[in-house]
Amino acid sequence: MDGPDKSAYDALPGYLPGGTSRGRTTEAVTDALREAILDGVMPPNAWLREDELAHAFKVSRTPVREALRRLADEGLAVKTTNHGTVVAPLSLEDILALYVVREDLEGLAARLAAVRCPPGLVDQLDEIGERMKQATKAADVPQLARLNLEWHRALREGAANVYLGRFLGQVEHAVRRLPSSTLSHPGRADEVVCEHGAVVRAIEARDGDEAERQARAHMRRAREIRVAVLLGT
Amino acid sequence: MDGPDKSAYDALPGYLPGGTSRGRTTEAVTDALREAILDGVMPPNAWLREDELAHAFKVSRTPVREALRRLADEGLAVKTTNHGTVVAPLSLEDILALYVVREDLEGLAARLAAVRCPPGLVDQLDEIGERMKQATKAADVPQLARLNLEWHRALREGAANVYLGRFLGQVEHAVRRLPSSTLSHPGRADEVVCEHGAVVRAIEARDGDEAERQARAHMRRAREIRVAVLLGT
DNA sequence: CGCATCCAGATTGCATACAATATCTGGGCG
């Protein structure tokens, strides 16, 4: 058996937002499916049947179909002509490749953000950092993961580069597929807050080189932890 | 008037490959439309009407619709709900942003290619370089542009990183939208061949740092020429 | 004369029907 439990489909409707107005059905289905994949509800190699998904979401095959195509373009699913779509598997090699690119792009984002240093960005990042400290104390890992995403999103928006933003968005989706958060690793949460702080200070000083260096170091460390976790803590 | 000449639609069928088998209609339409946009046949802000395109391509609206969604996801088109799709405009700001990211990614690709240095890559790049020299002598700009694309594609394949490859592919599409090639700029073709050579030599020496440096310099220079051309030679 | 409102047309969004194709199963043959 290489598919998910049948009941996995039952969990899907819960990912759909309540009042979905016309013209956003496809978008809603895309997001719902993506979240389901990222959450691991639909594990790698699980079949994504247009008919079953349409039935589960109570929509027709058309929006489901378009959603599957988008997810395939994003690399989260793999389409086989005339046969079906599966959730894309994630090899260790892929994960390493991901972090290599991510180190580069996050470094660039930090550099650009430092050079531009748009008003409010430093405060915004610091505020998220503060909330992350609180979440660390409370050992609230899901909240930490959310805030971490928010921090990185704020950083790349501060970089104000549409292409960089798009690529980092795709990287974020790929990263979120990785099993469990590295933030649950003992002591990692404190480290992350600290490393984020180093980046923010460099941005505040408008030191592009230093910001890039710190952001890259942050990502290298993240990769190390990730590999450690994957290879059995 | 902000649309293309009506006859622009007449040119579209020529972009469709001849024997398109079932299961690849959408793909064929996507590629055809993309090429038409990149060639400037469909200029920025031109309307992309599902009905007209379907009629021009002699297919139904469904594959056209999916093609438009993909192009929109790639950033080549902009969809407005319930109203229509237009070819995305390209501001100078976007172009600069593009080259910033491209410098980073091409640099990374060169570094990875140098470190891996897969067998055959250097020969392949050199051979393309040789053909570019010939095309330069013949002043065959379209051929030069093709070979240039081929060279960069070979480089990123040599880097063997799926995410990097995907992102550079998107960058390539965006770059190809820019009006006219920088390769027609006087003396630029020779420079490009020379700069490519510097990258290849660094790869041959397996010097990742140098390869990245040379690739980034190459992209910076490309950006300079591009800006010069855009601002009136 | 300006502005809000309403109506008509155009266009996409979604649903459904049909056609084509790949996979799988079972039987026959070497």
Added chain:
DNA sequence: CGCCCAGATATTGTATGCAATCTGGATGCG
């Protein structure tokens, strides 16, 4: 006993129909 081929089945690919929604202009009112 294994291999190959044919038919059945499951699944997607494409076409088309209808409904919702947005735009633009005409119209009536202040």
